[in-house]
Amino acid sequence: MKKSIVALFACLSLATGAYAQEAAETTQPEQQKPAQPQRVESRTIETVPFAFGGEETIDIVGLRLSAWGKCNDITGLDLAIGGEAVNAYGLQLALVRNKVIDRAGALQLALGWNEAGNLSGMQVSLLSNHADIAKGLQVGLLLNSADDMRGVQIGLVNTANTIYGYQIGLINVIKSSPVTFFPIINFMLGY
Numbered sequence: 001m002k003k004s005i006v007a008l009f010a011c012l013s014l015a016t017g018a019y020a021q022e023a024a025e026t027t028q029p030e031q032q033k034p035a036q037p038q039r040v041e042s043r044t045i046e047t048v049p050f051a052f053g054g055e056e057t058i059d060i061v062g063l064r065l066s067a068w069g070k071c072n073d074i075t076g077l078d079l080a081i082g083g084e085a086v087n088a089y090g091l092q093l094a095l096v097r098n099k100v101i102d103r104a105g106a107l108q109l110a111l112g113w114n115e116a117g118n119l120s121g122m123q124v125s126l127l128s129n130h131a132d133i134a135k136g137l138q139v140g141l142l143l144n145s146a147d148d149m150r151g152v153q154i155g156l157v158n159t160a161n162t163i164y165g166y167q168i169g170l171i172n173v174i175k176s177s178p179v180t181f182f183p184i185i186n187f188m189l190g191y
Contacts, residue, residue: 082112104131113140129155144169163188 059073066080074085078092084099085092088106092098096112104116107124114123116131123129123136128143138144140155144167149160158167162176165187172186179186 158186164190 058071060071060076060078061074062076064071064074064076064078064080064083066078066083068082069080070084072085073087073089074083074092075089077090078085078088078094078098080092080094080098082096082099083092083094084101086101087103088098088100088108089104090106092100092104092106092108092110092114094108094110094112096110098108098110098114098116100106100108100116100119103118104121106116106119106121108114108116108119108122108129110125111127112125113128114125114130116123117133119131119134119136121136122139123131123134123144124139126141128145129138129140130145131138131149132146133148134146135150137151138146138149138153138155138158142155143157143159144153144155145159146153146163147161149163149165151165153160153163153165153167153169153172155169157171157173158169159173160167160175163174167174167186168184170183171181172183173181174186174188177186177188
């Protein structure tokens with residue numbers, strides 16, 4: 001039974017992410033999209049395969065182990081108490097918090113909370129998940145929030161300004177919907 005549930009979530013997240021990506025690519029150009037943070041390169045970046053900690057001037061391709069580390073980009077596995085990166089691709093696993101300032105093509109797992117600017121992937125936490133733009137799945141025991149969501153939110157409280165997808169929880173809020181609040185399940189399949 002457990003394997004079936006895990007397989008169901010994996011398939012759902014992959015299908016939702018792929019469908020959301022396809023829907024995003026086929027939207028009409030006259031629609032306004034939220035502004036995305038711009039990254040400005042003004043320093044020399046050193047690429048390292050392994051970092052114990054991390055600093056803002058390195059890119060990590062491989063593994064980072066840190067207590068509360070920061071880095072420019074991480075591609076690979078990020079194990080931390082609290083990790084922060086400008087861009088992250090891969091798996092972020094934290095006890096307290098994962099934070100990605102710009103783009104996250106990642107699975108973010110945290111006991112505390114996850115944050116991402118532009119998420120393509122999945123966020124799973126006990127407390128809360130937030131993304132400015134999310135394509136994929138958010139699963140949080142307490143709160144899931146996104147400015148622009150394309151996918152599924154599962155948690156006690158789910159909020160989104162705009163959504164192309166579903167919310168499953170006790171309190172579901174879609175601010176741009178004609179039905180802004182609906183318990184148990186809420187959805188919007190168009191803007």
